[in-house]
Amino acid sequence: MTDIEVLLIGGRSGVGKTTVALETSVLLREAGVPHCLIEGDLLDHVHPAPPDDPSRTRITRRNLAALWANYAELGTRRLIYTNTVAILEPDLIRQALSAAAPPRLVNVLLTATDATARRRLGGRERGSELDIHLRRSAAAARRLEAEAPPGTVRVPTDRRTVRAVAEDVLTATGWTR
Incomplete structure (x- = not known):
């Protein structure tokens, strides 16, 4: 049995992954639950992609492993990890955490309608990037819905507060202490 637990928050662009992860962290802090938060979308933000790693999977794994090693050294055993496809990459997570026993993974897929994602992305993206992000977001939503592993908890974000x-x-x- 492992004592490492990972909350994987996935979802299309514009669904609110980072915002929700930060608020989840606030709730955990308020409850006195030790944890850390890693924003996965920043772990592979390099251009150009490494020649031997065009999908940036290895650099993501290496960066996640380095960050987790620092948190684990402090005794941290609970990780909130956000990335669009986090719920589809359990092997990457397990390898990066390299625990003696496999971590317990909790998969959460945040969902939003196309209209909600468009509104949120429109407030964040400008110029030619908006159309690119809208197309990628819609494609990611379809893929995540089709490939989400069994047991994935779907949480709608439309017309709801971040706190809710x-x-x-x-x-x-189930993290209460």
Whole structure:
């Protein structure tokens, strides 16, 4: 049995992954639950991609492993990890954490309608990047819905407060102390 637990928050662009993860962290802090938060979308933000790693999977794994090693050294045993496809990459997570026993993974897929994602992305992206992000977001939503592993908890974000969504996400983990 492992004592490492990972909350994987996935979802299309514009669904609110980072915002919800930060609020989930607030709820955990308020409850006195030790944890750390890693924003996975920043772990592979390099251009150009490494020649031997065009999908940036290895650099993501290496960066996650380095960050986790620092947190684990402090005694941290619970990780909130956000990335669009986090729920589809359990092997990457397990390899990066390299624990003696496999970590317990809790998969949460945040969902939003195309209209909600468009509104949120429109407030964040400008110029030619908006259309690119809208197309990628829609494609990611379809892929995540089709490929989400069994047991994935789906949490809608449309017309809900960040706090309410984070409370649902936290409920999925069972982390109370």
